[in-house]
Amino acid sequence: MFTFMKNWLKKGSGSEGLAADREITEESVLPADQAQLAQVREAEPSAEPTDFPQQQTAQEQMAAAATEAAEPAEEQSGGEQTAGEQAAGGPAVETAVETPLSLHPEWEQQLDSSQKYALMFMASELPPMASDSISLAGIRIYPHEQGVEVTAFIRNGSSRPIRLNQMNLLLLFDENRLFARQRFDLSAVGEIPPRHARPWSFLFLRENFLITDVLLSRWKLAFELAEKKLVLPQQLELEESWIKALSDEQKQSLIELARRLPPLRQGEVNLQPVQLSRGADGSLRALLLFRNGSTRSLSFEKLPLVLLDAQGEKAAEGLFELAGGLTVRKETSKPWLFIFPRQNLCKEAPDFSRWKVIIPGKA
Structure with a gap:
């Protein structure tokens, strides 16, 4: 019997206990076609944001890369509108659908009739959802000896069965602040029938907690790719374009950095590699x-940068024109990718065991 089944059976006995313990949270919604591709997109080793500043003779090359990177995003946006058209062979019709209960065979065997009734009642209380989408609707959260366990309904609003694979899930609290991020193999959930909701439990290990000693108020279980904004520790903000464009390795690097960064001091403004x-x-x-620890937002349209290696010697330099501008809100942090073209490199064999980037005259 699965661990999550043991915990579920321990936590409630009978429909009254389960129903009283429920707490349906805000849902995380992802278009069904994107959900099927989520693990493929995340596995691409070259997936990096490319719509970033270019300069000098590299402009055409980088602009072409940016155009290429932008096209899938447009296709995804179009996918949300035409998913029904692709499935049914006709114009998309945006409808709200109900999702009655679907139990995994193991749950079906282990739960008694009153527990099944409680889950059926909870599934019936879920609000209608958009067709051709999937969502996570959190039910409850409780401590676990290895971390925190979250139970949620995985809802399939599409007209066809779905089977999920590996995906990154987030545990959020208090206005999209990130508490934990972890990769789950959702193939164990099995095939979810069309327009049904399946309960499942997710164990977030303590090693993946970004912060401790916080009250998980207004918590939410979310698909990483469905989020419009994330707030990491030390007010490090990730917007939707970054969530989708950063590789898994880059996201993890940012998370690890956010974990160990000291709090922003009042008036502090710096660049962190x-x-x-x-x-x-x-x-x-x-x-x-x-x-940006100052009391005002900082905006940049052009930015001169110098890359220094472990010896403190200049390895590259350039003047970056920031298309659309870069704004860092007061008392927050924001990531950005800068590409130094080959012709802007200044040293034959730099030592990058340590490195930093400075603004000339403000080192």
Whole structure:
């Protein structure tokens, strides 16, 4: 018998106990077509944001890359509107659907009739959902010896059965603040019938907690790809474009950095190195974190930067024109990727065992 089944059976006995313990939270909704592709997109090793500043003769090359990266996003947006059209062969019709209970065979065997009735009642209380989407509706959260366990309904609003694979899930609280992020193998959930809701439990291990000693008020279980904004520790903000564009490794690097960063001091403004990699064209790609501890927002349209290696010697430099501008709100931090083209490299064999990026004249 699965661990989550043991915990479920321990937590409630009979329909009264389960029904009284319920707490349906805000749902995390993802278009069904994106959910099926979520694990494929995350597995791509080259998935990096490319709609970032370019300069000099690299402009055409980087603009082409940005256009290429933007096209899938447009296709995803279109997918939300035409998913019904693809499934039914006709124009998409946005309808709200109900999702009655569907139990995993193991749950079906282990739950008694009163427990099944309680779950059936809870599923019936879920609000109608958009067709051709899937969602997570949290039921309850409780401590576990290894971390925190969350029980939720996985809802299938599409007209066809779905089977999920590996996906990143988030445990959020208090206006999209990130408490934990963990990858789950959702194939164990099995096949969810069309327009049904299946209860499942998720164990977030303590090692994946970003912060401790907080009250998990207004909590939410979410698909990572469905979120419009995330707030990491030390007020590090990730917007939707970054959530979708950053590779899994880059997201984890930001999370690890946010864990160990000291709190922003009043008036503190600095650049924090996150990750440095070399592109296939010989360019250097520096992921930086802008930390703004001042009482006003900072905006940049052009930014001169110098990349220094472990010896403090100049490895690359450039003047970056920031298309659309870069704004870092007061008392927050924001990541940005800067690409130093090959022709802007200044040193033959730099040592990047340590590195940093400075603004000339403000080192």
